[in-house]
Amino acid sequence: xxxxxxxxxxxxxxxxxxxxxxxxxxxxxxxxxxxxxxxxxxxxxxxxxxxxxxxxxxxxxxxxxxxxxxxxxxxxxxxxxxxxxxxxxxxxxxxxxxxxxxxxxxxxxxxxx
Amino acid sequence: xxxxxxxxxxxxxxxxxxxxxxxxxxxxxxxxxxxxxxxxxxxxxxxxxxxxxxxxxxxxxxxxxxxxxxxxxxxxxxxxxxxxxxxxxxxxxxxxxxxxxxxxxxxxxxxxxx
Numbered sequence: 001x002x003x004x005x006x007x008x009x010x011x012x013x014x015x016x017x018x019x020x021x022x023x024x025x026x027x028x029x030x031x032x033x034x035x036x037x038x039x040x041x042x043x044x045x046x047x048x049x050x051x052x053x054x055x056x057x058x059x060x061x062x063x064x065x066x067x068x069x070x071x072x073x074x075x076x077x078x079x080x081x082x083x084x085x086x087x088x089x090x091x092x093x094x095x096x097x098x099x100x101x102x103x104x105x106x107x108x109x110x111x112x113x
Numbered sequence: 114x115x116x117x118x119x120x121x122x123x124x125x126x127x128x129x130x131x132x133x134x135x136x137x138x139x140x141x142x143x144x145x146x147x148x149x150x151x152x153x154x155x156x157x158x159x160x161x162x163x164x165x166x167x168x169x170x171x172x173x174x175x176x177x178x179x180x181x182x183x184x185x186x187x188x189x190x191x192x193x194x195x196x197x198x199x200x201x202x203x204x205x206x207x208x209x210x211x212x213x214x215x216x217x218x219x220x221x222x223x224x225x226x227x
Contacts, residue, residue, distance in 0.1 A: 006156075033214060041218035042202055056214055090156055092215070098202070101147050101206075102215060106156035 003029075006091050006105035013112050021095045021108045023091030025072040032074045033102065034066060035090040043090055049074060078110075086112045115140040119203045119218035126193055127226050134188040134221045136177075136203035143206040144172075146179055147215070151200045160188075160201070161163040195225045 003026030013019050025032055031050045037045035045058035051070035063079040072093070078085055088109050092102035120135040138144065148160040148170070161170030166181035176188045186203060203218040 035215075040220075042219045043215070045214045045216070048214055058214070088156075092157075101145075101159045101162050103159070104149075104157040 004091055004093055004105035006089075006108050008108060009106070010109045011111070013038050013081050013110065015081055015083060015112055017081050018077065019110065021076040021078075021083060021091075021110070023074045023076070023093075023105055025074065025091070025093035026103060027072060028095050029072055029093035029103070030095065032068055032072075032091060032093045034074075034076045035087075035092065037088040037090060037107070038059070038084075039087070046076070081112045083112050085105050086110060114223070115144070115205065115207050115216050117203050117205055117216055117218040119201075119221055121219070121220040122200075123224055124221060125224045125226065128195055129192045130225075132188070132193045132197075132223070134201055134203075134223070135220040136186045136188065136218060138184050138186065138203075138205050139208050140184075140205055142207055144207045146177070147204045147206075148177055148186070148188050149204055149217075151202065153199070157202065177224070193223075193225050195227055198223055198225045209214040 005024040007022045033048040034046040037043040046060050048056040052068045059105045068074040088107045090107045091105045094102045114137045143162045147162045149157040150160045161172040163170040163179035169178045177188045200220045200222045202220045204215050206213040
């Protein structure tokens with residue numbers, strides 16, 4: 001049973017457009033991370049938020065941005081979409097304390113045409 | 114930097130065969146180690162974890178032991194089933210801080226023949 005919900009499940013956008021992906025985490029999960037998984041590859045870390053502030057970022061350009069809200073929901077925004085942005089976008093969250101694994105959502109499949 | 118290397122797939126086995134998927138890691142300090150599984154068309158599910166040396170994680174018949182001396186965390190199962198067909202990712206987090214990200218291996222696709 002997953003406590004992380006992502007929406008939408010699938011999305012098709014045109015190159016140059018902007019997209020917002022949403023994630024609802026479990027109560028008490030103060031840390032949320034976003035990952036990009038291209039077809040046939042492992043997930044790549046985009047960024048992480050802790051208590052509504054970004055506290056870690058992977059090798060992604062500034063057109064990838066995010067927000068985290070007090071109600072444990074978060075957003076990933078991507079501007080000026082490129083064809084290579086086509087991927088499965090995964091949200092993951094965890095409580096602050098302890099060596100716990102993250103709980104992942106089922107992802108949003110973004111296709112840029 | 115921190116990294117995870119796992120055996121390349123695809124791995125194809127017959128039902129009831131023994132499974133090993135190799136995973137080694139490079140990390141500073143004392144990472145936590147994980148195996149995640151991804152079924153077709155789905156997100157990632159945590160399969161098992163180990164947080165310190167010599168810990169054995171286990172779930173659904175799968176096991177992996179945290180070997181610090183060989184920096185390895187190999188996944189094993191004694192008798193695989195068709196339903197185990199999926200992609201398996203070895204991963205680590207380096208530390209307990211709020212900034213700990215997950216570093217994944219490239220994944221190993223497992224196919225089980227009836």
